[in-house]
Amino acid sequence: MAAQETPPRRAQHFWRSARRLVGLLRPHRPMLAVVVASGVVSVVLTVWAPLVLGRAMDVIFTGVVGRAMPAGASKEEVAQGLRDRGETNLADMVSAMDLVPGAGIDFAALARFIVAVLGMYLVASLLMWAQGWLLNRIVMRVVHDLRGAVEAKLNRLPLGFFDTRQRGDVLSRVTNDIDNVQTALQQSFTQLVQSLLTVVGIVVMMFVVSWQLALVALVALPLSAAAAGFIGVRAQRLFTEQWRATGALNGHIEESFSGHELITLFGREAEMGERFDERNEQLYRASFGAQFVSGTIMPVMQFVTYLTYVGIAVLGGLRVASGQLSLGAATAFIQYSREFTQPLAHMAGMANSLQSGVASAERAFELLDAQEQRPDTARAHLPGRPRGHVRFEAVDFAYDPAEPLIRDLSLEARPGQTVAIVGPTGAGKTTLVNLVLRFYELDAGRITLDGVDITDLSRAELRSAAGMVLQDAWLFGGSIRENIRYGRLDATDEEVLDAARATYVDRFVRTLPQGYDTVVDEEGSNVSAGEKQLITIARAFLAGPSLLILDEATSSVDTRTELLVQKAMAALRSDRTSFVIAHRLSTVRDADIILVMEEGRIVEQGTHEELLAARGAYAALYRDQFHAPSTADAPDDAPEPAPTGVPAGADHDSQETPAHDTP
Numbered sequence: 001m002a003a004q005e006t007p008p009r010r011a012q013h014f015w016r017s018a019r020r021l022v023g024l025l026r027p028h029r030p031m032l033a034v035v036v037a038s039g040v041v042s043v044v045l046t047v048w049a050p051l052v053l054g055r056a057m058d059v060i061f062t063g064v065v066g067r068a069m070p071a072g073a074s075k076e077e078v079a080q081g082l083r084d085r086g087e088t089n090l091a092d093m094v095s096a097m098d099l100v101p102g103a104g105i106d107f108a109a110l111a112r113f114i115v116a117v118l119g120m121y122l123v124a125s126l127l128m129w130a131q132g133w134l135l136n137r138i139v140m141r142v143v144h145d146l147r148g149a150v151e152a153k154l155n156r157l158p159l160g161f162f163d164t165r166q167r168g169d170v171l172s173r174v175t176n177d178i179d180n181v182q183t184a185l186q187q188s189f190t191q192l193v194q195s196l197l198t199v200v201g202i203v204v205m206m207f208v209v210s211w212q213l214a215l216v217a218l219v220a221l222p223l224s225a226a227a228a229g230f231i232g233v234r235a236q237r238l239f240t241e242q243w244r245a246t247g248a249l250n251g252h253i254e255e256s257f258s259g260h261e262l263i264t265l266f267g268r269e270a271e272m273g274e275r276f277d278e279r280n281e282q283l284y285r286a287s288f289g290a291q292f293v294s295g296t297i298m299p300v301m302q303f304v305t306y307l308t309y310v311g312i313a314v315l316g317g318l319r320v321a322s323g324q325l326s327l328g329a330a331t332a333f334i335q336y337s338r339e340f341t342q343p344l345a346h347m348a349g350m351a352n353s354l355q356s357g358v359a360s361a362e363r364a365f366e367l368l369d370a371q372e373q374r375p376d377t378a379r380a381h382l383p384g385r386p387r388g389h390v391r392f393e394a395v396d397f398a399y400d401p402a403e404p405l406i407r408d409l410s411l412e413a414r415p416g417q418t419v420a421i422v423g424p425t426g427a428g429k430t431t432l433v434n435l436v437l438r439f440y441e442l443d444a445g446r447i448t449l450d451g452v453d454i455t456d457l458s459r460a461e462l463r464s465a466a467g468m469v470l471q472d473a474w475l476f477g478g479s480i481r482e483n484i485r486y487g488r489l490d491a492t493d494e495e496v497l498d499a500a501r502a503t504y505v506d507r508f509v510r511t512l513p514q515g516y517d518t519v520v521d522e523e524g525s526n527v528s529a530g531e532k533q534l535i536t537i538a539r540a541f542l543a544g545p546s547l548l549i550l551d552e553a554t555s556s557v558d559t560r561t562e563l564l565v566q567k568a569m570a571a572l573r574s575d576r577t578s579f580v581i582a583h584r585l586s587t588v589r590d591a592d593i594i595l596v597m598e599e600g601r602i603v604e605q606g607t608h609e610e611l612l613a614a615r616g617a618y619a620a621l622y623r624d625q626f627h628a629p630s631t632a633d634a635p636d637d638a639p640e641p642a643p644t645g646v647p648a649g650a651d652h653d654s655q656e657t658p659a660h661d662t663p
Contacts, residue, residue, distance in 0.1 A: 059113065194343070227304065422588060598617065
């Protein structure tokens with residue numbers, strides 16, 4: 001099992017991938033327009049509210065100051081009196097205020113302002129909730145469609161695509177990367193829209209209140225950006241080291257868990273523990289450094305903000321004292337300056353998340369852009385029920401054009417025949433049967449099934465006529481009954497039982513407490529390798545294919561179980577054209593035709609007896625498998641029969657006589 005991969009942190013082509021990611025939102029433009037409109041109105045109300053609240057403070061302050069002045073006098077008279085006493089600044093402030101000497105606080109006006117502020121915040125909150133709800137719906141739909149597009153793409157990719165890539169990498173693109181895109185869109189995109197609108201709105205309102213104070217507040221921008229950039233570059237390097245150390249530690253843990261028995265057998269627990277401690281210490285140092293350095297960004301930015309507050313407070317106080325700015329306006333501006341730094345901090349914090357999301361989107365796009373298999377033509381159909389008559393006519397194929405694998409290969413498999421394919425590793429045996437099912441496309445020549453060129457058939461029709469039993473038996477999560485029925489989903493329970501009886505599955509299922517309802521996991525770890533293989537044979541039997549492919553179906557089972565598997569395969573091959581790939585020659589002795597392949601060519605073909613008599617490549621393979629140590633002096637051209645009591649093809653180190661129970 002591969003370790004779960006961490007999504008990438010940087011895109012190779014950020015802006016191109018970002019534009020393509022944003023392009024996924026185009027079908028949702030009407031809803032996006034509503035989202036933006038809601039955000040704009042919400043931000044307008046939010047940034048307007050402090051100004052209204054400042055008016056309320058002016059009402060209170062004006063009432064307090066007016067009550068302290070003599071009733072009946074005019075504001076001008078009071079201001080002049082203050083100037084006569086030398087209190088010029090206070091006189092200027094009184095002149096700028098809208099007060100009535102002797103009058104107290106206007107509670108009616110105060111109530112109107114407070115109600116207005118509460119109403120503005122309430123409506124803004126509702127609009128923000130609506131904006132988030134709509135944006136989440138859009139994001140979920142985009143990710144839903146992207147995940148569906150990737151899944152559909154995987155089904156259109158040729159087998160060669162998966163041969164050249166690690167399975168863990170493909171799985172990571174389908175799962176981790178798309179989840180990372182969803183997180184980036186949900187969090188970063190939502191906050192980005194809201195924060196950007198908020199910054200614009202606050203800047204506008206600050207200039208409306210006082211352009212001099214606004215310039216002081218904006219000084220914080222380049223200072224904060226410089227601090228964040230300086231620290232961020234160093235933090236990024238430390239985070240990279242943290243991710244590397246995390247991967248190394250996870251790999252060590254996985255290795256320790258997967259190889260626990262071997263570690264215990266060789267007594268390497270202490271050594272593995274020391275390696276764990278070393279890598280854990282490396283992760284600790286890297287994580288501490290990364291978190292410490294990145295954690296200094298906010299304090300530094302906060303310090304810059306405090307410096308800005310000092311400048312605003314001093315300049316604002318002077319302007320209030322001189323009557324150039326009301327106390328409420330100064331209070332509103334201070335609130336704007338406080339709120340101004342929050343969206344900036346959010347936007348800075350979103351940079352890594354957004355960059356990681358775009359990098360993950362880029363990997364998903366690479367998968368979507370991969371070259372697909374040749375489209376189906378479906379110019380013809382199989383004539384009635386397929387008989388399984390297969391012909392190869394001068395077939396050429398190569399994975400790499402520079403290294404041809406199969407060259408000018410011709411052969412014929414008649415209906416009902418069993419064709420065995422043997423040869424050394426890399427000879428092209430599995431490739432040969434993969435070509436029959438169009439898992440790969442030919443470079444030259446053609447293959448026909450019942451006289452019809454397979455390239456004229458749809459892949460679905462071609463593969464519906466075939467069944468496969470592979471070396472690695474795969475069971476899906478579910479009951480044994482469901483795994484057998486996977487071969488034909490509309491099969492009845494009785495048909496499932498008939499297939500199980502015919503392939504010797506019934507004999508071991510009957511011994512299980514829950515019988516056919518026994519649940520197996522995806523890897524089939526609660527049944528033996530031989531039992532898994534029998535279940536897959538029953539699955540193929542139930543499908544009733546006319547063309548059968550058995551690829552090393554007995555290589556992973558013991559000799560005793562091999563007898564059962566061979567009997568099950570014999571039942572499965574009855575009245576079907578079968579291609580059997582095998583290294584154990586005991587499984588192909590009864591084949592109608594045995595093909596011996598070397599370097600993509602058929603060098604010999606015939607029956608078992610004919611090929612032994614020819615004393616060629618097949619005889620050499622047979623001699624290598626069954627040449628007993630005691631016959632070392634026998635002539636090289638004399639094939640050695642299997643020892644008494646051991647079935648042909650069994651390993652000679654297993655001297656146990658196989659059981660002959662009849663199921």
